[in-house]
Amino acid sequence: MIETLPHTGSTNADIAARLKAGDRIAEGFWLVADRQTAGRGRHGRPWFDGHGNFLGSTVVYPSDRDPPAPTLALVAGLAVYEAALAFCADPAVLKLKWPNDLMLSGAKLAGILLEGQGDAVIVGIGLNLVHAPDLPDRPTAALSHIGPAPDRDLFASALASSFTTELQRWRTYGLDSLLRRWESAAHPRGTALHVNEQSEGIIKGQFDGLADDGSLRLRLADGSTRAIHAGDVMLA
Known part of the structure; x- marks a missing residue:
């Protein structure tokens, strides 16, 4: 309805x-x-x-x-x-x-x-x-x-x-x-992203897919991957 x-x-x-x-x-x-x-x-x-x-x-x-x-x-x-x-x-x-x-x-x-x-x-x-x-x-x-x-x-x-x-x-x-x-249906892995986390400010990295719980996987410049559970994500 x-x-x-x-x-x-x-x-x-x-x-x-x-x-x-x-x-x-x-x-x-x-x-x-x-x-x-x-x-x-x-x-x-x-x-x-x-x-x-x-x-x-x-x-x-x-x-x-x-x-x-x-x-x-x-x-x-x-x-x-x-x-x-x-x-x-x-x-x-x-x-x-x-x-x-x-x-x-x-x-x-x-x-x-x-x-x-x-x-x-x-x-x-x-x-x-x-x-x-x-x-x-x-x-x-x-x-x-x-x-x-x-x-x-x-x-x-x-x-x-x-x-x-x-x-x-x-x-x-x-x-x-x-x-x-x-x-x-999302932008491809490797897409450059900026994530604004209130506690840390801007974090730069690349989209590395989703984690098992649905959080964002962000690959950092040093090759490590960080799980983003909340934040304002912008295409770089």
Whole structure:
């Protein structure tokens, strides 16, 4: 089910409020807004809400039988990637970037924000269908840059379907399959990265795949490999 709103503060915040009020929102439900006034990404960054872009949230209830809940960021990334492929003539221009970005020719196309609320994980997704923001620290892109802008509601249906499929695969086949499929859709090993860790500042290295727990493997200049569990990752 997809519920649409003409405007709201944040679809993630709306779902969180409903959960706090005792509303048991079913998995597969999506709340999609035409505009957001308080959308945000990782580290509290504001999220651009250009009219016609996709802005929506869903909910997952992880259980003890599921892989670790933080790897839902990888599940969501694959779902967004698969949904966007249908509107992209050249699949090679789409690449996933750890932990939760979809890139179009090296520029940010979509972002994902996971937030816990009780026994639920709220998954918020923003994707530039029509407009891309002008940001000072990173290039951005929209699907309209490479072809006709997809209809928002059509994209929402495609994403809802792909998310349900990827969630079921995560639960059925486990983390190993997810990691292999995610890496096959990511930029290649050897890609130069800068990782901003709050405790250490900028760490430079090369992408060396994913570790067994879904963390980023960063190969350093001395040949050693470091596991990155959290940080702001930029293509160098």
